[in-house]
Amino acid sequence: MADNTVPFAEILSDLRRLSETGATGAMFIATSDNRSAQLALDKGRIVYLYHAGRVGLRALEEMALIQGGRYRFQPGNSSLPRLDLPDTASILAALAGGPMLGASAGSRADPLTPTQKSVLESCLAEFVGPIAGILCDDHLPSAVDLDSAIKALERELPSEVQVQQFQNMVRSKLR
Known part of the structure; x- marks a missing residue:
């Protein structure tokens, strides 16, 4: 069987082309070190990143280290x-070896403090109960700042009234 492994630069070039042409779909990558990576595009915008059990910006940090692999766009x-x-141009730059997003050079700090995470989870629990912990585990790792964390979690609330109450509760506790 032939080895279809290509350098990551070639995968990135195809991803850039798909983005520029406004493609919608998913790219699946089997890395040369036998790990899985996934990206989703929506009208050319990167809307999902997964690699090495991580999602969002944490996956991006890992993906920037990929040397090569096999890939398919669906x-x-x-x-x-x-x-x-963040915007797709910034993600593509980071994948090409540029600075990591949301962090200063040489830093990979978590954008949310433990206090912020705790407040977000406790406030969300007021509306959804004990599943709040699971929802926070799903959404907070990809948050680039407090505002994006709040927006991600409020999508889990069924009504606009609850969204407003959640926002007010979080802001009042984090003043």
């Missing part, structure tokens, strides 16, 4: 979730 609407991510 066009069409993807069932992968949509994350609150």
Whole structure:
């Protein structure tokens, strides 16, 4: 069987082309070190990142280290979730070896403090109960700042009234 492994620069070039042409779909990558990576595009915008058990910006940090692999793009609407991510140009720059987003050079600090995470989870629990911990585990790792964390979590609330109450509760506790 032939080895279809290509350098990551070639995968990135194809991803850039797909983005520029406004493609919608999912890219699946099997890295040369036998790990899985996934990206979702929505009309050319990168809306989901997964690699090495991580999602969002944490996945981006890992993906920037990929040396090569095999890949396939599956066009069409993807069932992968949509994350609150930085703009696609910044993601592509980071994948090409540029500075990591949301962090100063040489820093990979978490954008949320433990206090912020705790407040977000306790406030969300007021509306959804004990599943708040699971929802925070799903959404907070991809948050680039407090505002994006709040936006991601408020999507889990069924009504606009609850969204407003959640926002007010979080802001009052974090003053």
